[in-house]
Amino acid sequence: MPDNSVLASSLGNIRHQAKLMRENLADGKLMPALKNCVNFLNELRSLAFSPKEYYELYMALFSAYLLQSNKLKLEKNKNAPFLTDLYELVQYLGNIVPRLYLMIVVGTTCMAVQSAATKDIMKDMMEMCRGVQHPIRGLFLRHYLCQRSKDLFPVSCMEDFDDTVNFLVANFVEMNKLWVRLQHQGHSSERALRYQERKELKILVGSNLVRLSQVVDDFSAEGYSAADYYGKKLFPLITEQIIQCRDHLAQSYLIDVVIQVFPDEFHFATLGPLLNDVFLKLHPMLKKADLVSALVDRFVSYHNSQDDLAAKTEKLALQPLQAPSVDTVLGFFWDFYASLRAQDPALPLDELVPILQSLVKLLLAFDRDNVLNLDKIYQFAAEDLQIAGESDAEMQALWTELLLTPLQHFPAAKSLLELPFFFKLYAKINDLTFQKKLACDIAAKLLAADIPQVLTTTEDIDSVFKYLQVLIQDSGTGLSTSKDLGVETTIRVDDGASLVTEGFLHAQETVCKMLHLICHDDEPKALSNLLYVKKKYLCKTPRNIVYTYPTLVTKMSNILRVAGYKSLAKKKNAADQLDLMLSSTFKNISVVIDELYQHHLQFSAETVLKLYLNLAGVADQLRQENIAYELFSQCFVVYEENLILASSQGQAIDPHESMGGSLSYQAVVIIANRLASLRYFSKENYESLITKVTLYGLKLLKKQDQCRSIYQCAHLWWWCDLLIEGKSPTLAAEIDARRTGENATEEDSGAEKKCRTN
Amino acid sequence: MSNPFKPVSEVLADSHKKQSFSDIYGEPENFLEIEVRNPQTHLGREQYTDYEIVCRTNIPAFKKRQSKVRRRYSDFVTLKKILEQELSRVVVPPLPGKILLNQNKFNDLNIENRRQGLEKFLTVVSGHPLLQTGSSTLVEFIQNDRWEPRYHGY
Numbered sequence: 038m039p040d041n042s043v044l045a046s047s048l049g050n051i052r053h054q055a056k057l058m059r060e061n062l063a064d065g066k067l068m069p070a071l072k073n074c075v076n077f078l079n080e081l082r083s084l085a086f087s088p089k090e091y092y093e094l095y096m097a098l099f100s101a102y103l104l105q106s107n108k109l110k111l112e113k114n115k116n117a118p119f120l121t122d123l124y125e126l127v128q129y130l131g132n133i134v135p136r137l138y139l140m141i142v143v144g145t146t147c148m149a150v151q152s153a154a155t156k157d158i159m160k161d162m163m164e165m166c167r168g169v170q171h172p173i174r175g176l177f178l179r180h181y182l183c184q185r186s187k188d189l190f191p192v193s194c195m196e197d198f199d200d201t202v203n204f205l206v207a208n209f210v211e212m213n214k215l216w217v218r219l220q221h222q223g224h225s226s227e228r229a230l231r232y233q234e235r236k237e238l239k240i241l242v243g244s245n246l247v248r249l250s251q252v253v254d255d256f257s258a259e260g261y262s263a264a265d266y267y268g269k270k271l272f273p274l275i276t277e278q279i280i281q282c283r284d285h286l287a288q289s290y291l292i293d294v295v296i297q298v299f300p301d302e303f304h305f306a307t308l309g310p311l312l313n314d315v316f317l318k319l320h321p322m323l324k325k326a327d328l329v330s331a332l333v334d335r336f337v338s339y340h341n342s343q344d345d346l347a348a349k350t351e352k353l354a355l356q357p358l359q360a361p362s363v364d365t366v367l368g369f370f371w372d373f374y375a376s377l378r379a380q381d382p383a384l385p386l387d388e389l390v391p392i393l394q395s396l397v398k399l400l401l402a403f404d405r406d407n408v409l410n411l412d413k414i415y416q417f418a419a420e421d422l423q424i425a426g427e428s429d430a431e432m433q434a435l436w437t438e439l440l441l442t443p444l445q446h447f448p449a450a451k452s453l454l455e456l457p458f459f460f461k462l463y464a465k466i467n468d469l470t471f472q473k474k475l476a477c478d479i480a481a482k483l484l485a486a487d488i489p490q491v492l493t494t495t496e497d498i499d500s501v502f503k504y505l506q507v508l509i510q511d512s513g514t515g516l517s518t519s520k521d522l523g524v525e526t527t528i529r530v531d532d533g534a535s536l537v538t539e540g541f542l543h544a545q546e547t548v549c550k551m552l553h554l555i556c557h558d559d560e561p562k563a564l565s566n567l568l569y570v571k572k573k574y575l576c577k578t579p580r581n582i583v584y585t586y587p588t589l590v591t592k593m594s595n596i597l598r599v600a601g602y603k604s605l606a607k608k609k610n611a612a613d614q615l616d617l618m619l620s621s622t623f624k625n626i627s628v629v630i631d632e633l634y635q636h637h638l639q640f641s642a643e644t645v646l647k648l649y650l651n652l653a654g655v656a657d658q659l660r661q662e663n664i665a666y667e668l669f670s671q672c673f674v675v676y677e678e679n680l681i682l683a684s685s686q687g688q689a690i691d692p693h694e695s696m697g698g699s700l701s702y703q704a705v706v707i708i709a710n711r712l713a714s715l716r717y718f719s720k721e722n723y724e725s726l727i728t729k730v731t732l733y734g735l736k737l738l739k740k741q742d743q744c745r746s747i748y749q750c751a752h753l754w755w756w757c758d759l760l761i762e763g764k765s766p767t768l769a770a771e772i773d774a775r776r777t778g779e780n781a782t783e784e785d786s787g788a789e790k791k792c793r794t795n
Numbered sequence: 796m797s798n799p800f801k802p803v804s805e806v807l808a809d810s811h812k813k814q815s816f817s818d819i820y821g822e823p824e825n826f827l828e829i830e831v832r833n834p835q836t837h838l839g840r841e842q843y844t845d846y847e848i849v850c851r852t853n854i855p856a857f858k859k860r861q862s863k864v865r866r867r868y869s870d871f872v873t874l875k876k877i878l879e880q881e882l883s884r885v886v887v888p889p890l891p892g893k894i895l896l897n898q899n900k901f902n903d904l905n906i907e908n909r910r911q912g913l914e915k916f917l918t919v920v921s922g923h924p925l926l927q928t929g930s931s932t933l934v935e936f937i938q939n940d941r942w943e944p945r946y947h948g949y
Contacts, residue, residue, distance in 0.1 A: 157801060157802045158802070160802040161801075161802035161803050164802060164803050165803060210819075214819045214820065217819075217820045218820070218823075221822050221823055221826065224828060225828055225851060281816035281819075281820060282816075282819075282820040283820060284820065
């Protein structure tokens with residue numbers, strides 16, 4: 038069993054022998070030094086170590102060994118034939134592992150002094166290393182060979198360069214072989230352990246490719262193009278080995294290394310074969326999506342760096358590297374995707390979707406402004422992929438990403454939403470909950486966009502609201518007790534009690550937020566847009582309008598107020614049609630409120646009342662007295678029909694009770710407040726209104742409510758306003774105002790008297 | 796002055812032919828694993844212990860790639876005799892010794908020792924190339940569920 042004591046004793050031995058070797062070298066005694074070398078190299082013969090321990094050993098040796106080779110190089114610099122003799126000499130060593138290590142030291146020293154035999158020695162070393170077929174020892178031996186020789190390769194001419202590349206490729210092939218074979222080593226119950234060991238050793242194999250990439254990239258000669266050379270010579274050699282080893286671990290690691298270590302131009306040059314020949318022939322269980330995504334990431338970062346570079350070197354007029362056009366690149370990916378589908382029709386979605394996602398990413402980087410290609414991808418996804426009904430969370434995440442990633446990239450997200458197949462794919466999702474979630478996410482993306490995604494035309498509105506339809510239409514009663522225990526509010530609508538979930542409320546909130554994106558510089562147009570939304574989308578589900586209409590009405594009132602002020606400012610010369618516009622809009626809005634009232638009169642009367650009051654306030658500000666008066670009358674209708682008895686209906690929860698007073702009392706106070714802020718009423722109208730509200734106050738059920746509402750209303754009789762500009766019709770008769778003030782005091786004291794007597 | 800240096804492939808005859816990919820990356824062709832495990836003592840008129848022999852292999856001489864049979868000590872003794880008769884040139888390794896006292900026979904420690912001994916024996920015997928190809932009995936012993944040595948006339 039390997040344990041630390043064995044390793045420690047081996048390390049001790051190495052240190053001891055290394056010390057002896059140093060002494061011998063210092064004395065100039067080469068042969069005894071070699072003997073010491075062999076002694077410590079013998080430690081590498083041990084079978085007892087795991088790859089990690091072996092590596093430790095190897096590193097200890099490597100440092101001790103460096104000295105030896107430096108010495109050799111120094112001493113024998115002038116004497117090349119001596120080195121070749123020495124090279125022959127070490128072949129007589131008994132044990133193969135130390136012999137080959139020693140051979141490599143001497144051999145690489147020969148390479149360093151550039152003797153004529155360099156290439157023969159390289160070839161010989163490569164062949165001799167076949168002598169060690171034990172995977173771990175062989176891998177380290179060849180790794181050593183590769184490390185030792187790294188700066189010594191002959192690359193002076195094309196022929197030398199070819200030999201060097203062959204040398205490295207051969208080393209790679211052999212190392213890969215040893216590495217792949219390691220899995221068959223030992224008892225079958227130790228497969229997991231072998232797998233682990235192979236994972237630890239993978240970097241040794243990969244380092245060969247790194248070296249290759251450096252050599253190929255550094256070499257320069259006339260008529261030599263690194264990318265061409267790679268595509269024609271190196272790429273087929275390497276990938277053939279990778280394909281043929283039929284090993285999952287080896288393939289996934291080595292393809293990744295190939296993608297990472299070779300420069301981008303190389304990949305552009307070999308993209309077609311890489312995708313369509315290599316990827317397709319890999320292990321069927323291998324996740325191609327990971328490889329594609331690695332490749333795409335590579336291209337994307339290349340593209341970004343090119344952009345940066347282009348920005349910096351613009352003045353220098355440097356010719357940037359020639360990358361193939363987007364269409365070519367995309368064409369290769371499409372071919373790959375199609376062949377992948379053809380080859381394995383049963384490929385699971387979690388493999389296909391990430392590939393599509395990578396393509397989306399690629400497109401976004403290379404072809405930022407063109408959404409048509411994106412649409413192609415979505416077309417494919419929509420037509421080709423089956424979306425499972427109850428997709429699991431992981432799949433949902435994948436879909437979400439596929440659909441939402443591009444949204445962030447486009448400054449105008451709307452253009453994406455307008456893509457027909459984007460919507461088709463979205464519509465194909467038949468899991469309602471998931472679709473709702475997606476709709477919310479899309480809305481959130483739009484709302485969070487840096488540039489406000491305003492919707493100015495009905496087409497814009499359609500393109501966005503078709504995604505939100507699901508939020509509007511759904512009834513929201515999809516309450517599952519197990520999942521939605523955290524029910525926040527209970528909302529009762531006219532057909533009886535119904536519960537809604539937090540998610541539902543969130544969805545309605547999202548719709549409301551989206552309403553705020555609808556606007557237009559021209560107010561009448563904005564108003565008609567809002568009405569369009571109401572008519573086409575919101576009113577489709579009467580149950581839910583209680584959430585959306587208040588927002589709609591408030592927004593419309595605000596726009597109307599702005600429009601009205603504008604028209605007031607130029608009233609002098611403007612025609613009556615502005616007035617007509619105003620009155621018709623008021624009418625429209627009150628129709629909207631009325632619709633809400635009709636559907637929700639029982640439980641939302643207070644909301645309706647407030648909306649009417651607010652609108653009445655706007656009408657007063659715009660000096661539309663008749664309209665305002667009518668709206669107040671509407672308020673009184675609402676009050677009489679639904680609020681007057683609110684306190685006697687014995688509602689279980691009265692939210693106002695804690696603040697003192699019943700719902701009807703509050704309603705009276707609200708109306709009174711609104712009346713108090715009126716500015717442009719004629720006296721008669723005003724008085725009839727305040728009298729009415731005071732009467733309501735008198736008729737409240739509880740005595741304390743009566744009292745309080747009466748003295749609230751009392752203020753209405755001595756109202757004066759310091760802030761008003763110009764001449765207010767209400768202020769016209771100042772004496773009247775004083776008189777009404779006295780009246781109010783009388784009435785007030787009368788009411789208090791009444792309270793006392795009761 | 797030394798001779799000009801030549802790489803080994805030029806010195807040796809070119810006997811090294813190119814390996815095919817299945818040679819390079821495939822599973823080795825001599826994969827063989829023998830396990831002796833799970834001793835069970837059977838009570839009855841004649842009390843005895845038998846052992847499970849599990850074999851996994853891809854050597855063509857074996858008929859099954861995976862097998863599991865049960866054998867008792869006396870079966871091993873018979874096997875050894877047959878092997879010695881069949882191939883007199885091969886030295887068959889010794890079996891673990893007999894257990895001397897009857898009362899020790901079913902002692903756990905003794906059974907474990909014997910199991911290890913039998914496993915060692917069988918590993919050596921089954922790994923021997925001459926025995927693999929030259930003896931029909933060996934494969935039968937390791938892989939046939941109904942191995943009847945007398946059936947073969949011994």
